Amino acid sequence: MAPDATAVGGQGSDVMASVDDGTGAPEFVIADVSRDDAWVSIQLRDASGLDDWR
Structure with missing residues (x-):
């Protein structure tokens, strides 16, 4: 997967x-x-929980 940060208007x-x-x-x-x-994906054990995003 190639990174592409170009916004699609x-x-x-x-x-x-x-x-x-x-x-x-x-x-x-x-x-x-x-x-x-x-x-995008990340191993579940390394992902932030919902409370961490608040």
Whole structure:
């Protein structure tokens, strides 16, 4: 996955988060499902909890 910080003007997005426990250690995934290849993930044990974001 190549980093791309370019803003896309005038387009809506549909961002979702989930926990993927498919293979190996569970991962926290954030994805813009309205665009191809627009996602990031981190191992769940390293992700910040909701209270840490407040």
